[in-house]
Amino acid sequence: MRVTISAKLKLRHSPEQKAMLDAVSLAYRDALNFASKEAFKLDKTSSAPKIHKAVYETLRERFGLGAQLACTVERQVAATYKTQWTKLGQNLSARERGFTKRRYKGLDSAPKFVSRTLEYQHGRDYSWKKDGRVSVSTLDGRLVLEFDGYAKHLAYIAQGCETGAAKLYYQKSKKQYFLIVALNLDLPDPQPTDHKNVVGVDVGQRYHFVATDKDGQSLFEKGAAVRQRKDQFARTRKSLQRKGTRSTTRRLVAVGSRERRFVADRNHVLSKALLTRFPGSIFGLEDLTNIRERTEGRGDPKASKKAKRAKRRRSQWSFAELQTSLAYKAPLHGSLAVRVDANYTSQACYRCGHASKGNRPGAGLEFVCEVCGHRGHADRVASVNIGLRTLLVRQDWMSTGALSMRPDVSDVEVKAARLSRYAELRWNPDTNPRL
Incomplete structure (x- = not known):
């Protein structure tokens, strides 16, 4: 039985390193909003291949994103539009059955992204170092950082637990970056x-x-x-x-x-x-x-x-x-x-x-x-x-x-x-x- 849990890791970054993380997180957010507007022009499409053809080159040149981060932007925007279409369908069904009179307005304009959160893919955008540090991608290359976290989660990572995608999250109140990592644990099948x-x-x-x-x-x-x-x-x-x-x-x-x-x-x-x-x-x-x-x-x-x-x-x-x-x-x-x-x-x-x-x-x-x-x-x-x-x-x-x-x-x-x-x-x- 496979169970996925989330580990929240506090990154130890200097002011210079924080500036590099600021740059990539803000560029990623701007790229999301640009791709969202382009998808809106394409009849509010939720097709990742269509969005890729329309925005990939711009994401690489104007925003300076790497190939993997650019593809992640496209998939995230496509998933957002797919969610909006699903909610619209649910709203239409609810209106037909008389549960509500409100019209869903999520697709009246292009979805806007505000949070400075970006997604890393393991082995491509981030990786673990043998000395207990993590390497993450930025606009100016890789950045190797130390981190703190819950003792059990740190133990899983040290033991070589399989990890999935991670999110770089900025907490504005503390002016601190966190890395939220998906840990895949193999547990005995329940009986x-x-x-x-x-x-x-x-x-x-x-x-x-x-x-x-x-x-x-x-x-x-x-x-x-x-x-x-x-x-x-x-x-x-x-x-x-x-x-x-x-x-x-x-x-x-x-x-x-x-x-x-x-x-x-x-x-x-x-x-x-x-x-x-x-x-x-x-x-x-x-x-x-x-x-x-x-x-x-x-x-x-x-x-x-x-x-x-x-x-x-x-x-x-x-x-x-x-x-x-x-x-x-x-x-x-x-x-x-x-x-x-x-x-x-x-x-x-x-x-x-x-x-x-x-x-x-x-x-x-x-x-x-x-x-x-x-x-x-x-x-x-x-x-x-x-x-x-x-x-x-x-x-x-x-x-x-x-x-x-x-x-x-x-x-x-x-x-x-x-x-x-x-x-x-x-x-x-x-x-x-x-x-």
Whole structure:
């Protein structure tokens, strides 16, 4: 099993070396914007060969980029346009289904690149030296630098770990360059017998997550404190936006960066808490693709402040980052993360199987089954249902020898068959002698 992780290396550069890195990073950014405008003129093409024919010679002569960096610029611009076309298609589909009235404007003008970040290819633009240094390309040839980083990441590099592409990243606040390197680790292939515990993880806003294992042990993580902190960031942004001066604009950028770092750190802590609390487990995560389009509905310009605040909180809900962080770290801790269908997880009773909106009176946190009368915390009920579906994935894995759960399959009949199997699942703690 191959796992790719990112190592952030702090480059030790002198003022003269920093000037060389400044030159190549700024030239790369200017080249991206030039190629983006040319691609826009070519009917907003996402074809790398077409962009190559139009801009390659100019990238080499005007911007002084090497052959590999010029090709990387073309591929990056092509990928950006491909992403924009994909988002446009998703927007058109959402508008047809009535999920939104907003028109996607990403292709109204050529995408603009602002960040001073460039991509290096291993063996071509950067390479490792035997004395523990790294060699990177600049406009004036190679630059050999020392670096610092996380001890485990440095150990992987020293052991000759396979490395992929790297990004040269400039942190403006510290006036410091970092090299973000992809490390490819070869881990033993996971086996179902290696993961005897199954944990269902329900993510939300009032509770960041509620996790329940097969023995009924639950872990709750409240989100009130984080929500208050985000509201504080929102009030700060609103106050700065009202002033509209150049200094407040700079301050807005700093506040936005601080909020992103706060959210990323929080998701890192939460994912690590789950992996520490339930080691060696299979974690079941809900497939929440397009959840906002399905739940937010159309915007109302006359909505109350309370409704607007609720919508803002939903838009800031970073469930995807939390799930990605958990899935990213799980193999490194001897665990595994799989996705399961999210349909009716908080509305279905795991005792009798009855699923209805009426099981959630007032759409609150209390769950009361209309049929059997079972009561409980709605988020915990959802986590148990997710755990049951994950247990079914593990059983199929043991019987077939292949982990083939695909919740994003678009075939209606296939998904209906899975939901039918879910309706037959039951969970009763009375059958477990440990409880």
